[in-house]
Amino acid sequence: MTPGARGASPSPVAAVGARPAAAVRVGDASGPAREWLALLRRLARRQTALFGAIVVALVIATALTAPWLSPFDPAAQDIGHRLKPPGWRDPAGVLHPLGTDHLGRDLLVRVIFGAQPALLVASAAVLISGVLGMAAGLLGGYFGGRVDDVLMRLADVQLAFPFILLAIAVIGVLGPSLPTIIVVIGVSSWVVYARVVRGAVLTLREREFVQAARALGGGDGRIVVRHILPNAFAPWLVVATLDMARVIVIESALSFLGLGVQPPTPTWGGMLADGRVYITTAWWLATFPGLAILVTVLGINLFGDGLRDTLDPRLNV
């Protein structure tokens, strides 16, 4: 392909028609990397988005360093000291800031370790649904016609199911395991991505730089991958970020129902389900895992909202 055709593509940050200001920079020599840097700088100026990013970064860092951070094994039981309240010190003088659970396990350590399955499931599932949705959106939007009709009807069918009910029915049949949970959530969450990408492609398809690439003899595959995809990436990224929040809630809901990652792996939802039994005697058991979910999801939502407002304020997600 001619190098000129690539240079003619507007910046990846210029979301489809929504930001004419960014489109002005088409002739600018700055490469995509510099565009993304400029975007990051604009994003960092939004205080709430920055705050969200810091929260998310902290949660990720905690999840990754959990084995080194915590002095206890999250599965180590101590039946003699069960259901101790927050701030309790064990006979050895070690502080248990959030108390202990019904098997005498340290609650803080378990909350910290609970971030691992949540983040793992969320990122893997978002990757699956993101790739599927991107493919469906590109195909449907670019080729239109019957391909598009079939994909959009599939999307309607997918949306008709109460998501959590379908997920528990499928996981109930297959049995809960980490891969099953990831695949079930991933495969059934592609629609939002497909719709957003499709919408972007529909406008991009008619843009001059795409026409130019076609006139220069670019094949469909090349046009879609090199010219359309980079420009449909911004709205996709916004959806993916916000979807992480949704998947974390779903993962913990499944764990809460006993259909998520199985014990002894600590999960926030599983801890909530345990805590629910002791609600009259030990309020901290159900309170702190839920706060962990709330803080994580809030961080992602704040960051995602900021990302949307920076990239594509008209995106309706």
Place this chain on the structure above:
Amino acid sequence: MSVYLLRRLGQSVLVLLGVSFVVFFILYLTGDPALVLLPPDATAQDIGEFRARMGFNDPFIVQYGRFLGGALRGDFGLSVRHGEPAFHLVLERLPATFELSGAALLIALLLAIPAGVVSAVRRNTVTDYVATVVALLGQSMPTFWLGIMLILIFSVQFNVLPSSGRGGFEHLVLPALTLGLFTTARITRLTRSGMLEVLNQDYIRTARAKGVSGQPVVWKHAFKNAAIPIVTIVGIELGTLLGGSVITETIFAWPGVGRLSVQAIYNRDYPVVQAAVFLLASTFVLVNLVVDLLYTYLDPRIRLR
């Protein structure tokens, strides 16, 4: 109008066909429906006989045809656990689920629309910030945690509201609040952004310039136009509510379809699961059909597309 209506009806039928196929397919996920339906300790002979009796040896498409025919007549087979027709078990529980989802939706609309409108009209005031933060928290809070916290506060600590079962109004309060929070948050945010967009438009300025006072401009001129996307989201949110009822009903021991289906999954009672998923999905498709028709009434431009 009638062309649009027909096309929209056709779409709904197509979607329901797709739904029925997925529901049918749930049993085939492990490869052998006999293994899914029979208890784990069934002998090879039991399995063989069961397979022959249920027609599981027929070609896949024949089996689907039979399932679809049954589903259309409301026949999903007998509940493995209760021995009654699965469809009737689900139908019995449907009013409870509708009551809960309806109450949740009502709470959401009653709270969210005034909050969103006021938040937009008094942009960047304390009221706006409070509404925005509350909506953001509501959108980030897992339903089941909120439910447990409400029980902790209102049932355990202060003992003012019951924590489980269905009965009078007081039984409905906590589950409906729990189920409705996420939807409330979404509609608040949508109303706010919709109103902000509309309030900036020329015809609002014209109305103000003509001397129409504050309240009528907000409600008659602006809100009427901002309401259109809200109607769409109500249809979609109903799906969220029906799905969310699975969790909320489990927490509050609410005798609806959601709780029934969770129990059915634990009991490996798949005819009931199939009937429940099918009925809830059909409800959602029907409501969205109605919403779309309502939409054409609110916004006549749609009909022309």
